[in-house]
Amino acid sequence: MQLLEVSIRKAGYEEQYSVIHDIGFRLQEGELIGLIGPNGAGKSTTIKSILGLTKHMDGAIHFTGPTGNYAYIPEQPILYDSMTLWEHMELAASAYGLERESFLSRAEELLIQFRLSEVRHHLPSSFSKGMQQKIMLILGFLIRPDVYIVDEPFVGLDPKATKDFLDLLLLERKRGAGVLMSTHVLDTAERICDSFVLISDGRIVAQGTLDEVRAQCGLHDAPLFECFHSLT
Template sequence: MEMPERDDIVLDVSIAEAGYEEGDVRIADISFEVRRGQLLGLIGPNGAGKSTTIKTLLGLLKHAKAKVAIGGSGGGSYAYVPEQPVFYEELTLWEHLDLSAAAYGLDYGSFKEAAERLLRQFGMEHVRDDLPAGFSKGMKQKMMLMLGFLVQPDVYIVDEPFIGLDPRATKDFLRLLETERRRGAGVLMSTHVLDTAENICDSFVLVSAGRVAASGTLENIRAAAGLPEASLFDCFDALA
C-alpha cells in the first residue's frame, strides 16, 4: 500500500492529553490526519471529547500536550466554523463579512465577489444589512458558514454544521464542501448527523470517553464493531 506524501496532509493532530484545568485530563491519545480533498468525520456521543479535541487543535486550551500542524510543512491556513454562532450585536451581516475579510487579509474585490456569491447561495441577500441578533437559529448558522467560506484555506474545521439548517441550506453547504474538496481543501467535521456523515465522509474518528474508540473508513469502523454490514449508526451504538 502506497503511503501518502507529507505534502498531502493538511492537518496533522497528535494529542497526548488535554483538559480545562491542570490535572483534569478530558482527552488523551487522540491522533489523526486530514489529507487534501478528504472529509474526516469526528463523531462520538455527547461528552465524549469532540469539542475538547477541536479546542485543543485550535490552541484554545492552556492545559494541553499536543502537536498540531496545518499544511504539509505546518505553515498552512485554516477556517473554523464553530457550533455556536458568535457575532457582534452592533454589526450587520455584511459588516461581519467585511470584518472577517479584513482579518483574513482579503482585498476588497475578492471579498465583495465571494460575499455576494455566498449571500446568493444561502438565500441571505435580503438581510445583508440586518443585525444578526434578530436572525433565526438557522440564519445565524448560515452566517457562520458564510464567514468560514469567505476564504480558500488548506483545511476547514467545522463543528456541528447541520444544527439549525433546513434541507435547502444543508444542500447548499454540502455543495460548497464538495467544491472546496475538489480544489484540494481538507475538512474536519464533527457531527451527530450520522446518516449524512456516512454518505459524505471518507473516514471517521470515533471518540468515546475521551479516547479514540475506532478510526478509519466505514469498513474499518465496521470491523472494529464486529458488524460487517452495519450502518455507521449501528457501529456507533456498539462502540460508543
C-alpha cells in the same frame, strides 16, 4: 498532500485532569473526516485543542497546507450585536487580508447561495437561529482556507440550506481543502465522509474508513449508526 496532523497525548482545562488522551490522526487534501462520539466524549475538547483553546495540552498540532489557513465554524453562532451581516463579512475579509475585489465577488456569491442578499445590511440579532448559522457558514467559506473545522453544522439549517452547505463543501474539497467535521447526524456522515474518528470517554475507540470501522467493531456491513452504538 497532508494538511493537518493531530497528535494529542492529553488535554484538558485543569492541569490535574485531562479530558482526552491519545488522540491522533492526519487530514489529507480533499478528505472529509467525521469526528463522531456521544455527548461528553471529548469531541469539543479535541476541536478546541486543535484550535489552541485548551489551557493544558500535551501534544502537537501541525497545519501543513500551502497557506496554513483554517476556518472554524462553531455549533453556536458567535456574532456581534452591533454589526450587520455585511460588516461581519468585511471584518473577516480584513482579518485574513483578502483583496477587495476578491472579497466583493466571493461575498456576493455566498449571499446569493444562502439567500441572504436582501438582509446584508441588517443586524444578525434580528435573524433566526438558522439564518445566524448561515452567517457562520458564509464567514467560513469566504476565505477558502486549506482546512475547515466544522462543529455540528446541521443544527438549525433547513433542508435547502443543508444542501447548499454540502454542495459548497464538495466544491471546496475538489479544490483541495480538507474538512474535519463533528456531527451527530450519522446517516449524512456515513454518506459524505471519507473516514471517521470515533471517540468515547476521551479516547479513540475506532478510526478509518467505514469498512475499517466495521471491522474494528465486528459488525460487517452494519451502518455507522450501529457501529457508533456498539463502540460507545
